Amino acid sequence: MEIAMQKEIPAKWEANMKKLIQISLLVVCALVLMASEPGSPAWQMKADYVEACSCHLFCPCYFNKHAEHPHCEFNMAVKVRDGHSGKTNLTGAKYWLTGDLGDEWGTKKKGSWVVVSFDPSTTKEQRDALAPMILKTYGLEWGELKVQEAPIEISRSGDMAEATLGGGQMASMKLKREPGADGQGVVLRNVKYFGARSNNGFELYRSLEHRADVQGHKFSYSDRNAFLISIETQEGEAAGMSGGDR
Numbered sequence: 001m002e003i004a005m006q007k008e009i010p011a012k013w014e015a016n017m018k019k020l021i022q023i024s025l026l027v028v029c030a031l032v033l034m035a036s037e038p039g040s041p042a043w044q045m046k047a048d049y050v051e052a053c054s055c056h057l058f059c060p061c062y063f064n065k066h067a068e069h070p071h072c073e074f075n076m077a078v079k080v081r082d083g084h085s086g087k088t089n090l091t092g093a094k095y096w097l098t099g100d101l102g103d104e105w106g107t108k109k110k111g112s113w114v115v116v117s118f119d120p121s122t123t124k125e126q127r128d129a130l131a132p133m134i135l136k137t138y139g140l141e142w143g144e145l146k147v148q149e150a151p152i153e154i155s156r157s158g159d160m161a162e163a164t165l166g167g168g169q170m171a172s173m174k175l176k177r178e179p180g181a182d183g184q185g186v187v188l189r190n191v192k193y194f195g196a197r198s199n200n201g202f203e204l205y206r207s208l209e210h211r212a213d214v215q216g217h218k219f220s221y222s223d224r225n226a227f228l229i230s231i232e233t234q235e236g237e238a239a240g241m242s243g244g245d246r
Helices: 002-036 124-138
Strands: 043-053 073-085 094-100 110-118 141-149 152-157 160-165 171-177 202-214 217-221 225-234
Touching (some): 043 202, 073 152, 094 124, 171 225
Parallel strands (some): 110 141
Antiparallel strands (some): 073 094, 094 110, 171 202
């Protein structure tokens, strides 16, 4: 009887050890998969920009710590192609930035002023989600920051791109594509766009009209820097421009 029990105990012990080893291997595999597949970012988006500024083509802010003048006054009309923040779907949201980088954006990361305009179709949830995302992408401390609502229209046809804010009364851009040597346009690649993770290249345009009259700020330019660009940005990316990081 004792001999039979002695044989039975090692047999059970061996079976239990095999099960324990199998479970341990499964746990290790699970941990490896969790380490190799981190959770998705809390927020991310792909967005299409129509942009113009007061510098001559091409804006030196992307390669230096100062603009062409002691200011860089800009308009940016933006439509989110795809994106989310938490459970908030950002696809289709439209916003417009009008402002001035000033002369300390590259040395002290301070911008002069900016007005953020949301299209009426952009919901409160989308606006609340986009506000910190916008600030993070540009990574500047603004001397003056205001938020408002106004209709945004963006169109592109052939070599022309146009955008209006408030029906054109608050701001407008009318841009013509640079033809390039082959007439097919000019695209500047391998240049960082602020804190975006990636972009499809700066499709160069020249402003025929670039103006704003919003929240006490007014400017008007023509024959200046402009471009179209699509960017991808997400949580965790470093903010700032190429020139400002040196």
